[in-house]
Amino acid sequence: MAAYSGTSRPPWQKKDRTRTDAYRDAIFMHTDAIRDKVVVDVGCGTGILSIFCAFAGARKVYAIDASDIAVQAQEVVKANGLSEIITVILGRVEEVDIHEQVDVIVSEWMGYMLLYESMLPSVICARDRWLKPGGLILPSHATLYMAPITNAERYADSIDFWRNVYGIDMSAMLPLAKQCAFEEPCVESITAENVLSWPVVIKHIDCSKVTIQELEVVTTNFCVSSMMMASLHGFAMWFDVTFGGQNSQEFESAGESPQDSPPASDYESMALNLRRRRGNETLVLSTAPEENPTHWQQTILYIYDPIEVTQDQVITGSITLAQTRENPRFLNIHLEYSSGDRRCVKESVMR
Amino acid sequence: MAAYSGTSRPPWQKKDRTRTDAYRDAIFMHTDAIRDKVVVDVGCGTGILSIFCAFAGARKVYAIDASDIAVQAQEVVKANGLSEIITVILGRVEEVDIHEQVDVIVSEWMGYMLLYESMLPSVICARDRWLKPGGLILPSHATLYMAPITNAERYADSIDFWRNVYGIDMSAMLPLAKQCAFEEPCVESITAENVLSWPVVIKHIDCSKVTIQELEVVTTNFCVSSMMMASLHGFAMWFDVTFGGQNSQEFESAGESPQDSPPASDYESMALNLRRRRGNETLVLSTAPEENPTHWQQTILYIYDPIEVTQDQVITGSITLAQTRENPRFLNIHLEYSSGDRRCVKESVMR
Numbered sequence: 001m002a003a004y005s006g007t008s009r010p011p012w013q014k015k016d017r018t019r020t021d022a023y024r025d026a027i028f029m030h031t032d033a034i035r036d037k038v039v040v041d042v043g044c045g046t047g048i049l050s051i052f053c054a055f056a057g058a059r060k061v062y063a064i065d066a067s068d069i070a071v072q073a074q075e076v077v078k079a080n081g082l083s084e085i086i087t088v089i090l091g092r093v094e095e096v097d098i099h100e101q102v103d104v105i106v107s108e109w110m111g112y113m114l115l116y117e118s119m120l121p122s123v124i125c126a127r128d129r130w131l132k133p134g135g136l137i138l139p140s141h142a143t144l145y146m147a148p149i150t151n152a153e154r155y156a157d158s159i160d161f162w163r164n165v166y167g168i169d170m171s172a173m174l175p176l177a178k179q180c181a182f183e184e185p186c187v188e189s190i191t192a193e194n195v196l197s198w199p200v201v202i203k204h205i206d207c208s209k210v211t212i213q214e215l216e217v218v219t220t221n222f223c224v225s226s227m228m229m230a231s232l233h234g235f236a237m238w239f240d241v242t243f244g245g246q247n248s249q250e251f252e253s254a255g256e257s258p259q260d261s262p263p264a265s266d267y268e269s270m271a272l273n274l275r276r277r278r279g280n281e282t283l284v285l286s287t288a289p290e291e292n293p294t295h296w297q298q299t300i301l302y303i304y305d306p307i308e309v310t311q312d313q314v315i316t317g318s319i320t321l322a323q324t325r326e327n328p329r330f331l332n333i334h335l336e337y338s339s340g341d342r343r344c345v346k347e348s349v350m351r
Numbered sequence: 352m353a354a355y356s357g358t359s360r361p362p363w364q365k366k367d368r369t370r371t372d373a374y375r376d377a378i379f380m381h382t383d384a385i386r387d388k389v390v391v392d393v394g395c396g397t398g399i400l401s402i403f404c405a406f407a408g409a410r411k412v413y414a415i416d417a418s419d420i421a422v423q424a425q426e427v428v429k430a431n432g433l434s435e436i437i438t439v440i441l442g443r444v445e446e447v448d449i450h451e452q453v454d455v456i457v458s459e460w461m462g463y464m465l466l467y468e469s470m471l472p473s474v475i476c477a478r479d480r481w482l483k484p485g486g487l488i489l490p491s492h493a494t495l496y497m498a499p500i501t502n503a504e505r506y507a508d509s510i511d512f513w514r515n516v517y518g519i520d521m522s523a524m525l526p527l528a529k530q531c532a533f534e535e536p537c538v539e540s541i542t543a544e545n546v547l548s549w550p551v552v553i554k555h556i557d558c559s560k561v562t563i564q565e566l567e568v569v570t571t572n573f574c575v576s577s578m579m580m581a582s583l584h585g586f587a588m589w590f591d592v593t594f595g596g597q598n599s600q601e602f603e604s605a606g607e608s609p610q611d612s613p614p615a616s617d618y619e620s621m622a623l624n625l626r627r628r629r630g631n632e633t634l635v636l637s638t639a640p641e642e643n644p645t646h647w648q649q650t651i652l653y654i655y656d657p658i659e660v661t662q663d664q665v666i667t668g669s670i671t672l673a674q675t676r677e678n679p680r681f682l683n684i685h686l687e688y689s690s691g692d693r694r695c696v697k698e699s700v701m702r
Contacts (some may be wrong), residue, residue: 010531015512024517053520075523161366166375168402172426180361
């Protein structure tokens, strides 16, 4: 299809001020850890994060990218007089060699809903190959969230529309319309008003410890209660990443047993803790509905038939994200949810 | 990629009020030609045009679609009590049989820039197989236009951005940025303010006469003069279709020798004629920048390096649209343009 403005651009073309601001601030906030040290930038793109690291006083930066963008990054580095500090390497982190250990890894690896087409496996590889014990990884932690949402406008526009088109009863279109509009996950922007409950943590990642194996299948149970009377139209996912800080502990004690289903109140207090963390010194880049929009927006799984929920009504279920065997680019999503007397399963594929 | 709201939906899901209004008005304007007659709807989708024809008094409507949407169309027809009048046929126009001649063909066949993934070949096939001599085709005529445009905002956002990113000289990115942003045609909305001259007619189509062969390669020379001092950033294409009327004559006398290059003034008067036609009784569905937006928007070929033009400066060139041999879904676009002392060629593919 032709190039539509605003979609399908290469990642380095996504001019996302919120994202770049967060990385710049994070790098300058860690000047003490970067000054006179060796940094590797995994998936450097245009080289902008490497340049921020050079400005923050790095002795040496290895900027690695597997795509031809590395050629331009090399030119950018040269044009800014940083060739002595930044070495651009065209190749895969898994295959290239750098002949020293590094103090810092910086990378903008996050995909849609954090894990879709993410470069986290390359960061893990770089960490295991080159990072000194106790070295810094920016971002240091990532968390994927989910919450039930209501979105009457979107639903009306896509589905209810067909009930009456120019006075013609087109409700025979509804099943196909639902399938076409909502079969795949939607990358869209919603606002805090759409969100029905405190978010559930689907996965918390400590970048210093996470393994490639534990990313293959991510699963969690959830139990939340609706904050209002509304139509439940689907579930939204978003993420945040934090730069530095040693605050992964609270997750490990509170939330890492996704197979049991604790009461809603437990999950809520965990979500509240998360929100309070943002008031601390730790820098957070959040793609939540209540924050500044980013190119990641939110990823939404719409359900075919809305469920009417009352205030405090409990919504339970489980979600599993799994890399597909046939195409590692795809992500299988298995969602089970129930509320009141309704119990449903939705399978979808992010491709 | 995941389903983004607003793109990549099946055609029947494009809820384009301007388009559906035009077809509804055109069908009811031709009630005299439709009442008690036999109609074929080529690529019927949801069946809405067939239903309009039934409302306009058609004795029989054959609604043909090669996709499974025909199953839903059948249900819609039934739900509206029109099964006696409308027969839905799942299959290709080229392969199915209807056992009588028809009085009217109705079809919404137009693709992006009119000819990209258009269903016009199926309309031609239906015409040659089934239409009675002198029968009505809705729309009856189609015209593809082109004009030079200026779009500083879009250019600045995609290209000039790289000159200075957070104080970093990223102009080494410019060649790649231009290639990524502007290599393929862009489907975007512009306004009349972006357009630098009266439009050139690339191709006029009389649906009662056009052949499949003459659509394989469409080519025209152009010579226009800029109405203002501006940066020429590219060329926009759009189209209109007319419903009924016998006004193709003026094209056949004035514009069907695209190989010679008449002076700019000739082309301009032709464009003015076209505009005046809209004041007549003929119904026009236009996708021009100055009209209500449609899902077709405009298709824009951006050029890599803007040309500064003064008022009345002449811009000449030629454009050729050709179906590719390897994949008939693709459209090769060969654009040559010159103004002042600048002369350029741009090859692109709409895929």
